[in-house]
Amino acid sequence: MIKFILNGEEVTSNANPNERLLDVLRNEFRLTGAKCGCKEGECGACSVILNEKLVNSCMVAMGSIEGSTVMTIEGYSKTDRFTVLENAYAAVSAVQCGFCIPGMMLASERILAENPNPTEEDIRRGISGNLCRCTGYNAIVEAIGIAAKEGKGLW
Numbered sequence: 001m002i003k004f005i006l007n008g009e010e011v012t013s014n015a016n017p018n019e020r021l022l023d024v025l026r027n028e029f030r031l032t033g034a035k036c037g038c039k040e041g042e043c044g045a046c047s048v049i050l051n052e053k054l055v056n057s058c059m060v061a062m063g064s065i066e067g068s069t070v071m072t073i074e075g076y077s078k079t080d081r082f083t084v085l086e087n088a089y090a091a092v093s094a095v096q097c098g099f100c101i102p103g104m105m106l107a108s109e110r111i112l113a114e115n116p117n118p119t120e121e122d123i124r125r126g127i128s129g130n131l132c133r134c135t136g137y138n139a140i141v142e143a144i145g146i147a148a149k150e151g152k153g154l155w
Contacts, residue, residue: 004068007031007075017063022046024062025072033073033102037131044130047103048072054110054129073102081109084151085143094143096134104130108144116155117148 002013006029015024025031025048034057037045041059048057049071076082085108088094095101104127111118111126118126123144124137132140148155 002062002066004065004070006070007072007078013062015062017061019062020058021048021050021060021062021065021070022057025057025070031072031074035099035102037099042131043100044103044107045100047106047130049076049106049110052110052113054107056129071106073105076106076109081112081151081154084154085109085112085147088143088146088150089140091146092139092142094135094139100130100132100134104132104140108140108147111144112148112151112155116152118144120145 002015002017004011011029013024013028015028022034022036025034034048035045036058037043039058041056044056046057047054050060050065051068082105085105089101089105107127107130111123115122120141123141127137127140
Protein backbone atom coordinates (compact mmCIF):
# COMPACT_ATOMS: atom_id res chain seq x y z
CA MET A 1 0.00 0.00 0.00
CA ILE A 2 1.18 3.47 -0.88
CA LYS A 3 0.04 6.30 1.41
CA PHE A 4 0.20 9.93 0.37
CA ILE A 5 -1.67 13.21 0.67
CA LEU A 6 -3.87 13.92 -2.36
CA ASN A 7 -5.49 17.34 -2.58
CA GLY A 8 -5.26 17.74 1.19
CA GLU A 9 -6.56 14.30 2.15
CA GLU A 10 -4.58 11.24 3.20
CA VAL A 11 -5.20 8.43 0.73
CA THR A 12 -3.97 4.90 0.16
CA SER A 13 -3.43 3.17 -3.17
CA ASN A 14 -2.83 -0.48 -3.89
CA ALA A 15 -1.25 0.39 -7.23
CA ASN A 16 1.82 -1.40 -8.48
CA PRO A 17 4.85 0.69 -7.40
CA ASN A 18 5.92 0.85 -11.06
CA GLU A 19 2.58 2.27 -12.23
CA ARG A 20 2.55 5.90 -13.32
CA LEU A 21 1.08 8.49 -10.97
CA LEU A 22 -0.88 9.84 -13.95
CA ASP A 23 -2.68 6.54 -14.49
CA VAL A 24 -3.49 6.10 -10.80
CA LEU A 25 -4.88 9.64 -10.56
CA ARG A 26 -7.08 9.12 -13.60
CA ASN A 27 -8.14 5.49 -13.13
CA GLU A 28 -8.20 4.90 -9.39
CA PHE A 29 -9.05 8.36 -8.06
CA ARG A 30 -11.06 9.52 -11.12
CA LEU A 31 -9.15 12.82 -11.25
CA THR A 32 -9.02 13.45 -14.98
CA GLY A 33 -7.67 17.00 -15.07
CA ALA A 34 -4.15 15.71 -15.70
CA LYS A 35 -4.09 14.57 -19.33
CA CYS A 36 -1.96 11.98 -21.07
CA GLY A 37 -0.34 13.96 -23.85
CA CYS A 38 3.06 12.62 -24.82
CA LYS A 39 3.95 9.87 -22.30
CA GLU A 40 7.51 11.25 -22.31
CA GLY A 41 7.42 14.15 -19.85
CA GLU A 42 7.71 16.69 -22.66
CA CYS A 43 4.30 18.37 -22.96
CA GLY A 44 3.18 19.20 -19.41
CA ALA A 45 -0.43 18.11 -19.98
CA CYS A 46 -0.12 15.72 -17.04
CA SER A 47 1.40 18.28 -14.66
CA VAL A 48 0.69 18.05 -10.94
CA ILE A 49 2.33 19.65 -7.93
CA LEU A 50 4.34 17.06 -6.00
CA ASN A 51 5.87 18.29 -2.75
CA GLU A 52 5.56 21.91 -3.92
CA LYS A 53 7.26 21.25 -7.28
CA LEU A 54 5.66 21.05 -10.71
CA VAL A 55 6.19 17.57 -12.15
CA ASN A 56 5.00 15.53 -15.11
CA SER A 57 2.93 12.79 -13.50
CA CYS A 58 3.54 10.51 -16.50
CA MET A 59 7.16 10.26 -15.34
CA VAL A 60 6.50 9.57 -11.64
CA ALA A 61 6.37 5.98 -10.40
CA MET A 62 3.87 5.35 -7.64
CA GLY A 63 6.53 3.71 -5.50
CA SER A 64 8.34 7.04 -5.26
CA ILE A 65 5.49 9.05 -3.72
CA GLU A 66 5.03 7.30 -0.37
CA GLY A 67 4.41 10.05 2.20
CA SER A 68 4.38 12.79 -0.44
CA THR A 69 1.88 15.55 -1.07
CA VAL A 70 0.18 15.69 -4.48
CA MET A 71 -2.01 18.56 -5.69
CA THR A 72 -4.01 18.14 -8.88
CA ILE A 73 -6.00 20.78 -10.71
CA GLU A 74 -9.12 19.43 -9.00
CA GLY A 75 -7.69 20.23 -5.57
CA TYR A 76 -6.14 23.50 -6.66
CA SER A 77 -9.43 24.66 -8.15
CA LYS A 78 -10.82 24.99 -4.62
CA THR A 79 -8.32 27.70 -3.65
CA ASP A 80 -8.44 31.49 -3.74
CA ARG A 81 -5.26 31.48 -5.82
CA PHE A 82 -7.00 29.43 -8.50
CA THR A 83 -9.87 31.91 -8.61
CA VAL A 84 -7.46 34.79 -9.24
CA LEU A 85 -5.74 32.85 -12.04
CA GLU A 86 -9.05 31.68 -13.50
CA ASN A 87 -10.33 35.26 -13.67
CA ALA A 88 -7.08 36.49 -15.23
CA TYR A 89 -7.11 33.72 -17.86
CA ALA A 90 -10.74 34.55 -18.68
CA ALA A 91 -10.06 38.30 -18.88
CA VAL A 92 -7.63 37.83 -21.78
CA SER A 93 -9.21 34.73 -23.37
CA ALA A 94 -6.15 32.62 -22.59
CA VAL A 95 -8.08 29.35 -22.86
CA GLN A 96 -8.99 27.85 -26.20
CA CYS A 97 -9.29 24.07 -26.46
CA GLY A 98 -8.45 23.59 -22.76
CA PHE A 99 -6.28 20.47 -23.09
CA CYS A 100 -3.15 22.13 -21.71
CA ILE A 101 -4.88 24.42 -19.25
CA PRO A 102 -4.88 22.23 -16.11
CA GLY A 103 -1.11 21.83 -16.39
CA MET A 104 -0.67 25.45 -17.40
CA MET A 105 -2.66 26.62 -14.37
CA LEU A 106 -0.49 24.54 -12.04
CA ALA A 107 2.64 25.90 -13.75
CA SER A 108 1.21 29.41 -13.22
CA GLU A 109 0.71 28.62 -9.52
CA ARG A 110 4.31 27.50 -9.11
CA ILE A 111 5.64 30.55 -10.97
CA LEU A 112 3.76 32.90 -8.66
CA ALA A 113 4.47 30.85 -5.52
CA GLU A 114 8.19 31.09 -6.21
CA ASN A 115 8.12 34.71 -7.40
CA PRO A 116 4.99 36.80 -6.75
CA ASN A 117 6.27 39.57 -9.05
CA PRO A 118 7.63 37.73 -12.10
CA THR A 119 8.94 39.42 -15.20
CA GLU A 120 7.69 38.35 -18.61
CA GLU A 121 10.91 36.38 -19.00
CA ASP A 122 10.31 34.62 -15.65
CA ILE A 123 6.79 33.69 -16.77
CA ARG A 124 7.90 32.40 -20.16
CA ARG A 125 10.64 30.33 -18.53
CA GLY A 126 8.16 29.02 -15.93
CA ILE A 127 5.67 27.77 -18.51
CA SER A 128 8.31 26.46 -20.91
CA GLY A 129 7.63 22.84 -19.90
CA ASN A 130 3.97 23.13 -20.89
CA LEU A 131 3.06 22.99 -24.55
CA CYS A 132 0.01 24.76 -25.93
CA ARG A 133 -0.98 24.27 -29.54
CA CYS A 134 -3.78 26.85 -29.62
CA THR A 135 -2.94 30.16 -27.98
CA GLY A 136 0.58 31.06 -29.00
CA TYR A 137 1.33 31.67 -25.29
CA ASN A 138 0.99 35.48 -25.32
CA ALA A 139 -2.44 35.49 -23.67
CA ILE A 140 -1.27 32.96 -21.06
CA VAL A 141 1.78 35.10 -20.25
CA GLU A 142 -0.45 38.15 -19.97
CA ALA A 143 -2.90 36.28 -17.71
CA ILE A 144 -0.15 35.26 -15.29
CA GLY A 145 1.03 38.87 -15.17
CA ILE A 146 -2.51 40.03 -14.40
CA ALA A 147 -2.88 37.38 -11.68
CA ALA A 148 0.37 38.55 -10.09
CA LYS A 149 -1.07 42.06 -9.77
CA GLU A 150 -4.65 41.08 -8.86
CA GLY A 151 -3.56 38.43 -6.37
CA LYS A 152 -1.01 40.56 -4.56
CA GLY A 153 -0.60 39.09 -1.11
CA LEU A 154 -1.93 35.62 -2.02
CA TRP A 155 1.42 34.38 -3.23
